[in-house]
Amino acid sequence: MARKKSKFVEEVEDINLIPIMNLVLCLIPLVLFKTQLVKIGMVNVSAPKVGPASSKPQEEDKDKKPLGLTVALGKDGFLLKATGADLATVFGVQADANGVKIPMKTEDYSNKNGDVEKLTTYDYIELYKKLLQLREMYEDDKLLTLTAEPELEFKYLIRTMDVVRYQFADDVKMASIADLSEAANNSKYKKVEEEGDEGGKSTSTYKPLWDQVTFAIVQ
């Protein structure tokens, strides 16, 4: 025998969403105001020196002359200078009165349309290799002075600081700036263990290359 369907169907009332909607709509402009879609980072720069880039030997350590390394960005490439060493001899290149030049290099660049064009840019990889060589020779030196031609755009100085900040891991391929880009984005840097205070846990940090940068203020 078939059972009769009950006429009393339980009616479920919908939740009144209007007050919640009002609240959420009020929250959106507030949150939107505080939202920053661009992530801002910081690049620290040491207090600049006034005058031409030169460093006097320290009184307490007369035996070891500081390197006093300067990287100058010009329209035709980098120029490496040091007050404490003959860089031409160090790198085994031809001596130049101004220092060691790293000329611009031309490489293939594929633009937005996918067309390959020639792009002349700074040779950041060669700069990195030379600075790594100097770091191995002068382990105690920390300061790198950066200078540029007056009309050079500031973004090139930031790029140079990015390249010279940390030592890349040994397995990083260095054929083009794209390789450095990939390594930097994946934080493929050499690591060093630092012991914590009073027997605390040791922390691992990236091995610096020339991370203390100052700008030379030339009058």
Add this chain to the structure above:
Amino acid sequence: MDSRKQQSIEAWLKQQAEDKSKKRRKKDLPDDGGVTLSSLMDAVTIILIFLLMNFSTDPMKVTPHEKLQLPLSTTMLNAKEKTTTLTVAADGILVDDKPVVTIKNNQVDTSDATSLTIPQLKDHLDQVVKERKELAARLKQNFKDIITIIAHGETHYRLINKVIYTAGQASFTKFKFAVVKGGQLKQKI
């Protein structure tokens, strides 16, 4: 005759209303004809979650625009503390968002073009330092001589040089440059 017509019209209207009501019940639509808020609620909740994910607690807020395109960098450092900010846009220099000097073609209008100091900026920074020192003294804290420079990527080095020198003259000794984080080392910049 008229009353019969009236009756038939009323009957027809009643029938129509009943049909409509049946259709509504079939479609499960609310009888009052109100808007369903559930879907709108879903969309708004998703927007709210997205905005909360990008909610910035950074002490410094920079909105890049045409005249202030910050350089890209792979730096891992964040803005940790609120400091005095010096913005060098393509059209002017601002200290703590207050315009101080105008810039034309990467050059500041100063009486002495060869001087490294920008007089208007120096005066303004001196004033800022004085106020900050007074405030720090009242709060029994030390004055923080840190300045954050938010510079347009295409600013010439000469101008950056002058700005740093002037800030140094106004007793700032620690400099930080604001950059856009996570920028790839693109071939063309």
